[in-house]
Every structure is written in structure tokens, then in C-alpha cells.
Amino acid sequence: MSDYKAKFTVIPCAVCGQLVDVDNFGQGKCKHCGWHQSEICLEYSDMVAYPNMVSFNKAKTLYKQGLPLKPSLDDFIEGLDFYKEMEFEYLGVLYGVLWSRNIIELGEYFEKDPAKWQYFDNFEEFKQKAYIGGKLLKDIWDDVTNADYMICR
Ligand SMILES: [Zn+2]
Structure with missing residues (x-):
């Protein structure tokens, strides 16, 4: 024992x-x-x-500095580069970010329709152009919560 x-x-x-x-x-x-x-x-x-x-x-x-260990968008992208599957929440909605075969995909976590996902050729394009509800992700990043490595749900 x-x-x-x-x-x-x-x-x-x-x-x-x-x-x-x-x-x-x-x-x-x-x-x-x-x-x-x-x-x-x-x-x-x-x-x-x-x-x-x-x-x-x-x-x-x-x-x-008394600040939480919260990732910047650049940190998040570095994590994506490392781990390939990431997630975050914005206004209570969970999103997934996947990187495979040189395509970065962003969409609502449980969205199955591929037409509702966004696709990017590289990290810089993702950083500059990814959006949620008409707002650029880079502009709303401070309001993003639970940005982390994807876990099995
Ligand atoms: Zn500690």
C-alpha cells in the first residue's frame, strides 16, 4: 500500500x-x-x-508588480506555437484556437460548422486580423479570460 x-x-x-x-x-x-x-x-x-x-x-x-500571471496576446501565441491547441473566454463564451499544417483556426469551442471559423496563414496574421463579434482580438485581449492550453472537455 x-x-x-x-x-x-x-x-x-x-x-x-x-x-x-x-x-x-x-x-x-x-x-x-x-x-x-x-x-x-x-x-x-x-x-x-x-x-x-x-x-x-x-x-x-x-x-x-502585484499583477496576475495573465498572458498577453503575444504570450498566448507563443503558447499556441508550443502546444498547438489553445482556448480562451470572452464575454462568457469559450473559444478554441488550433494550429496545424500551417493553418491557424479560431472559432467558438463547440462550433462544428467550418464556415463559422476564421483561418489564418501565420501567427502575425492571426494577431492582426483575428476578431470576435466585429472587434479585433488584439483590441479586446485585456477583457479575455482563462486564456490557457486546451484541456479535454
Ligand atoms: Zn507562487
Whole structure:
């Protein structure tokens, strides 16, 4: 019989220093600042890498400024480049962003009609032209919530 609790270690969060439970792989989300402890993110400290949506260095800066670890649109695109399947919410609606075979697709998460999705040839085009309800995504990004890696629903 294994002792569940024994599999966890308590370490100081790399971003805020508060104690956080991590698993055998050193992974765990900080309840205080939201940073996911991750060796990869510390190693590539200027990159956005799963499971965090901002780089380690940016997370430290945001935390010092008392700001949430919220990704900019550029951070989100870096996450998309890394992970290929992303999601975010705007005015209570969940959207999906997919990148495959050099096409970036944006649409409401559960929309099955391909004609209702937007398609972009590259990240820059996505950044400049993606829109929601007639507004450019880049202009409403501050009001976007839960921008994150896509999870299975
Ligand atoms: Zn923390």
C-alpha cells in the first residue's frame, strides 16, 4: 500500500516563495500566485512553455508588480506555437484556437460548422486580423479570460 501523501514534497514557489506541494516530477500549481512549478519553465526562463502561460522571468516581474500571471496576446501565441491547441473566454463564451499544417483556426469551442471559423496563414496574421463579434482580438485581449492550453472537455 502506498502512502499518497509521501509522494508529495513541499517546496517554495519559484515565483512568489510561498510553500507549494509538488509531485515526484517537481510539478504543482502554486495556490498563491498561480505559477506551475516546472523545471522546463525555469530552464527556458524567457519562453512560454506548458503548463505556464507566461515565461518564468515575466511571471517574476508580474508578481513583483502585484499583477496576475495573465498572458498577453503575444504570450498566448507563443503558447499556441508550443502546444498547438489553445482556448480562451470572452464575454462568457469559450473559444478554441488550433494550429496545424500551417493553418491557424479560431472559432467558438463547440462550433462544428467550418464556415463559422476564421483561418489564418501565420501567427502575425492571426494577431492582426483575428476578431470576435466585429472587434479585433488584439483590441479586446485585456477583457479575455482563462486564456490557457486546451484541456479535454
Ligand atoms: Zn507562487
